[in-house]
Amino acid sequence: MTETPRPQRLSDQRQSAWIALRLKDGSLRMGVRVTPAGIWAVGGLMAAILLSTAVIVGAARARRLK
Secondary structure, X not given: OOOOOOOOOHHHOOEEEEEEEEOOOOEEEEEEEEOHXXXXXXXXXXXXXXXXXXXXXXXXXXXXXX
């Protein structure tokens, strides 16, 4: 009989992305690791920025039309 693996806690799971660029004068290496909660936080921040930008643009257009 085989044991089924225990699921990891959500906070233990991480997503990662890495990039390395090489240019004429130098190079750049960057990486990021994010938990699922961090992804939700970034998504929430982006949604808030986009919604507030839409409100500002809408208010500016309404003011211009008056």
